[in-house]
Amino acid sequence: MKKIIGLYGCSNSGKTTTLNLLIELLGEKGYGDAPITISNHRGKKIVITPGGDEDDVIKNNIxxxxxxxxxxxxxxxxxxxxxxxxxxxxxxxxxxxxTWIKKNYAVIRTDLVNQAQAEDIKAVIDSIIDEWDK
Incomplete structure (x- = not known):
């Protein structure tokens, strides 16, 4: 069974930043738009692709x-x-x-909003794995 989590929002809303923070929560270092594979998170392989504002980028992510x-x-x-x-x-x-997740926006304290959303996405990943493990 495979699963996709799509973080959607307009350009310059913090999607890439949030997904790079997620990568760090999962123990790796995010590098801009570059796809990162987390080889073993609770026995599953997680691919995180922070870039995605263009059609060609989405195709490369897939x-x-x-x-x-x-x-x-x-x-x-x-x-x-x-x-x-x-x-x-x-x-x-x-x-x-x-699973579609809308990007949270903020005018101030965007760093806190992005960090909190990265933690929320990690919780979604863990809940998916929990369901698979039942």
């Missing part, structure tokens, strides 16, 4: 997920349009369920 033979893909997308459409079509064609 390729990275498939190449890594990941269990869970966490990726950034725009709110609507080609990036969400491409991800939705991939999920439908491959019988993969998507």
């Amino acid at each position: 390729e990275a997920f498939e190449k890594a033979e990941g269990d869970i893909l966490v990726t950034a997308t725009r709110t609507t349009g080609q990036t969400t459409g491409y991800l939705s079509n991939y999920a439908k064609e491959n019988s993969v369920k998507i």
Whole structure:
């Protein structure tokens, strides 16, 4: 069973920052838009792709997920349009369920908002793994 978590929001809303913080929570170092594979988080392979505001980037993210033979893909997308459409079509064609998470916004203290959302996404990942382990 595979799963996708799509963090969606408009450009410059902190999606990449939030996903790089998630990567750090899972014990690796995030590098901008570069996909990172967490080889063993509770026995599962998690692929996190912080970039995703363009159609070509989403396609490369899916390729990275498939190449890594990941269990869970966490990726950034725009709110609507080609990036969400491409991800939705991939999920439908491959019988993969998507959990959509809206990017939280803040005018001040964005660092706290991004950190809290990264922790929330980690909790979602852990709950997915808990369900699989039942």
